[in-house]
Amino acid sequence: MLFAFIALIIIQLTNASLPPICVDGYTLVNGKCLRLFHEETYHTRAEQTCRIFEGTLFDVKNAIDNRAIASFIGSQVETVWMGLFCFNNNLCLWDDNSGSTAAYDNFSPGNPKVTTGSCVYFETSSGRWLSAPCTEPRSYVCETPSTHEDPCYYNYNNYCYTFSHNQSSFTTAQAICEEECGNLVSIHSANENRYLMNIASHRASDNVLIGGMWPMDHMNTWVDGTMWDYSNIDSVYNPKNRCIAMANNGTSEYNLGQWFGVDCEGLSSFFCKRPAGVPCSTDQPKVTVTPVPSNESFCNSTVLMTPGIITSPNYPQNYDNNVYCSYKLSTLGSYNILLEFTSFSTEENVDLVTVYDGESTNGLKIGTYSGSREPFHLISKGNNFFVTFATDSRNVFKGFSATFVAYST
């Protein structure tokens, strides 16, 4: 019995137990793939170069990583940019959207110090982190996830991807993907989205179908059954369009890499995804779709990072009288926020939504909105938007729903 149990676990871990490898000139360092670029450049430019090589500026989550990076760089360069941006002396966030330095940091005493600069560099000799203006030229280290050995062409973070030009509907595309032991692609991070966007823009110019759907209003699912834990939707929800495509370089209305609704019967190029290093057996069980409902309003929540959705309380039902809500939206590094009100209905001139360009009501007031409005969008000047919603003691309406995404101007 015990042996049977162990054998089962081993079979399930076949892919995870393969040795990790790195591609594209990266070196495996303590489980991550790193590559040192000697040329000195400013922070944003360094980040852009990392993206070309499917990575981001490196992050450090523990002391072992910190030492491994110092010894990887050795004496080749004295300092390198890190993928870290500080909003204030108590809040520094990793550029790859993986959170803050709350769990681990190795700042030099007196740092971070945003009056010196919002970017952070790594001092190789000491392994310490220091604040600096983002415009200073420095060498840098890019990081990309390790993967598993597989003869597939697009191998990233333990998955193999294929791009198909064969113009297909959603169900046909999914059937073709299943034949190669995969599914239409599910996308779980900004990095994965960027990786696929780069491939798509070199291979075709039309929209690319991905494995996302709206099976019912305000509910998103991935056809492979994975969690809906990342979204890059930038569009008005249209109930006729229940499938999701990624905008490519020939898509005029949307930014490259953004997602929007398309007709499920329409024909598009598409991406498939399967685990790397796992042989394709033909009797793969069919995947069941498990929807992840989410109707939270996020009224009075702490900081919300892009991307996300905020709504008035009770939406799509009516809000209450005498409600006050605030929403603090934030994004990383060099991005701005694109806030799109996809649905808007409040009592004219009385129940008001106010948007400030900043972290609080002290920011510049962009506008006060009420009544019944067509979808509209706003773009922040910096990393934050502060939104308030206040209603009086009479008359209630459906309220609003708004998506917010990182946006690069």
Ligand SMILES: *[C@@H]1O[C@H](CO)[C@@H](O)[C@H](O)[C@H]1NC(C)=O
């Ligand atoms: C292309 O798509 C059609 C259906 O649209 C399908 O019958 C055919 O097998 C596909 N070809 C390949 C090479 O996948």
Ligand SMILES: *[C@@H]1O[C@H](CO)[C@@H](O)[C@H](O)[C@H]1NC(C)=O
């Ligand atoms: C857009 O897509 C086409 C492929 O159809 C590609 O040849 C071209 O280089 C792409 N343009 C950009 C700017 O990426």
Ligand SMILES: *[C@@H]1O[C@H](CO)[C@@H](O)[C@H](O)[C@H]1NC(C)=O
């Ligand atoms: C979420 O919204 C749907 C309508 O879009 C509604 O039927 C459902 O009851 C809501 N769920 C919760 C938990 O509020």
Ligand SMILES: *[C@@H]1O[C@H](CO)[C@@H](O)[C@H](O)[C@H]1NC(C)=O
């Ligand atoms: C939100 O917070 C404010 C105080 O900051 C409070 O007055 C208000 O009642 C809260 N709203 C809700 C719906 O809890």
